[in-house]
Amino acid sequence: PTIVIVGGVAGGASAATRARRMNENAQIILLEKDPDVSFANCGLPYHIGEEIPNRDSLLVATPEFLRRRFRLDVRTRHEVISIDRERKRVEVRGGENAETFWIDYDKLILAPGASPVLPPIEGTDADNVLTLRNLSDTDRIKAIVDREQTRTAVVVGAGYIGLEMVEQLVHRGLKTSLVELQSQVLPLLDPEMAEPVAQELEANGVALFRGRGVTRLVKDSQGRVTEVVLSDGSTIATDLVVLGIGVRPNTKLAVDAGLEIGASGGIATNDFMQTSDADIYAVGDAAEYRFGPSGQRMRVALAGPANRAGRLAGQHAATGHSDPMPEVQGTSVVRAFGATAAMTGLSRATANRLGVPARSVTIVAKHHAGYYPGAQMMTLKLVYQSETGTILGAQAVGGAGVDKRIDVIATAMQFKGTVRQLCGVDLSYAPPFGSAKDPVHMAAFAAC
Numbered sequence: 001p002t003i004v005i006v007g008g009v010a011g012g013a014s015a016a017t018r019a020r021r022m023n024e025n026a027q028i029i030l031l032e033k034d035p036d037v038s039f040a041n042c043g044l045p046y047h048i049g050e051e052i053p054n055r056d057s058l059l060v061a062t063p064e065f066l067r068r069r070f071r072l073d074v075r076t077r078h079e080v081i082s083i084d085r086e087r088k089r090v091e092v093r094g095g096e097n098a099e100t101f102w103i104d105y106d107k108l109i110l111a112p113g114a115s116p117v118l119p120p121i122e123g124t125d126a127d128n129v130l131t132l133r134n135l136s137d138t139d140r141i142k143a144i145v146d147r148e149q150t151r152t153a154v155v156v157g158a159g160y161i162g163l164e165m166v167e168q169l170v171h172r173g174l175k176t177s178l179v180e181l182q183s184q185v186l187p188l189l190d191p192e193m194a195e196p197v198a199q200e201l202e203a204n205g206v207a208l209f210r211g212r213g214v215t216r217l218v219k220d221s222q223g224r225v226t227e228v229v230l231s232d233g234s235t236i237a238t239d240l241v242v243l244g245i246g247v248r249p250n251t252k253l254a255v256d257a258g259l260e261i262g263a264s265g266g267i268a269t270n271d272f273m274q275t276s277d278a279d280i281y282a283v284g285d286a287a288e289y290r291f292g293p294s295g296q297r298m299r300v301a302l303a304g305p306a307n308r309a310g311r312l313a314g315q316h317a318a319t320g321h322s323d324p325m326p327e328v329q330g331t332s333v334v335r336a337f338g339a340t341a342a343m344t345g346l347s348r349a350t351a352n353r354l355g356v357p358a359r360s361v362t363i364v365a366k367h368h369a370g371y372y373p374g375a376q377m378m379t380l381k382l383v384y385q386s387e388t389g390t391i392l393g394a395q396a397v398g399g400a401g402v403d404k405r406i407d408v409i410a411t412a413m414q415f416k417g418t419v420r421q422l423c424g425v426d427l428s429y430a431p432p433f434g435s436a437k438d439p440v441h442m443a444a445f446a447a448c
């Protein structure tokens, strides 16, 4: 078969390589509108901060490598502009003269990702107002940070990318402010779980402006933004603005082709990542998954699900069968200086909003045996269904070991575990690593 893939990064590259492994004879065409494929989106902030000094290490696989190793027909700077479902072909613009032509497909995999949302205010077009999604954004932000005159920065949006950017800009010596419309940082967390992260930001010199939005970006005579005006009238002078207020799924191709769009605004899919047209798959930030704690289909814009769904869709497209895509729990982790915050599933606030009858317990524990030097405190909150005890979610904030506890609980959730079952999970233990009664157990005990 001819398998055409739209988008060559997380979901698309995973789909392409899996399809090749499953089918030696398939013709696999990977179309990417930008110059790079298979780069490490998640590493971009750390290159700006020079924790990842070498730009090339962000290139997980080059087009040349994919051509040679996997015999993929990789075409960068080729944008798919429409889908003709009747004749099973896509319209592509690209090549030397950016001409338009058609490519036939037997199976089509859409992995076009998402685009950063811009606030509806003036000034977002200025050269020093940027979003971060790909390597060229990274280069532009880094070039500004590298300039000696750049002393101050404002990051708008206190989600994962916002926090990572704040940390890295501070590492680069910029006086950095963080603006967030909600009254807390990391709005997906329950407020009290996000508070230690806010304190850590402030302890590292970040000026925090919570509960306020940006209403205006003031430009100087050269068209550069020099001041950010907030909804309460306060102003912040700045040399650089980074916007991280969320992403919008790239669904235009799918919408124009009449594919079904789900309630959460992503391309609707079934358990094999097929869209409402069985020969067209959708994966990654543009698609919907089944969300474990609620059973609803929704978007989960994270790299793990994109890679796994890409792999499944690649196999299904190449062979006609695959395992179904498992439920996604929305498991995520972020570092802000010395603080780590991680979560999986539903927060208590989200459970309440969805009308799911939930209870929660919170414990404070050390990440390994207290008598062994260097133990760090963590706060762990477990959310579970009131009647059945089925685990709905967990959040943890602290230092070392936070990621491990959330991953253990995410795994229990994957298998529909209850708090009672969590009491009995057999976890590894020696004093430098944990405790005979792990924080996971302590939270589960408190819930039983």
Ligand code: FAD
Residues within 6 Å of the ligand: 006, 007, 008, 009, 010, 011, 012, 031, 032, 033, 034, 041, 042, 043, 044, 045, 078, 079, 080, 081, 111, 112, 113, 114, 132, 133, 134, 161, 250, 253, 283, 284, 285, 286, 301, 302, 303, 304, 306
């Ligand atoms: P992408 O990986 O974005 O790939 C989509 C590609 O499709 C793009 O290259 C785009 O140019 C191309 N494309 C779009 N339309 C067309 C078209 N019409 N024709 C041809 N090509 C097209 N997730 C985590 O889980 N952990 C993290 O730590 C993390 N950190 C992140 C940090 C940053 C700065 C960013 C931006 C994202 C981060 N993410 C993280 C999110 C993660 O990168 C995404 O969830 C993941 O990349 C989504 O994969 P995707 O294949 O859907 O889209």
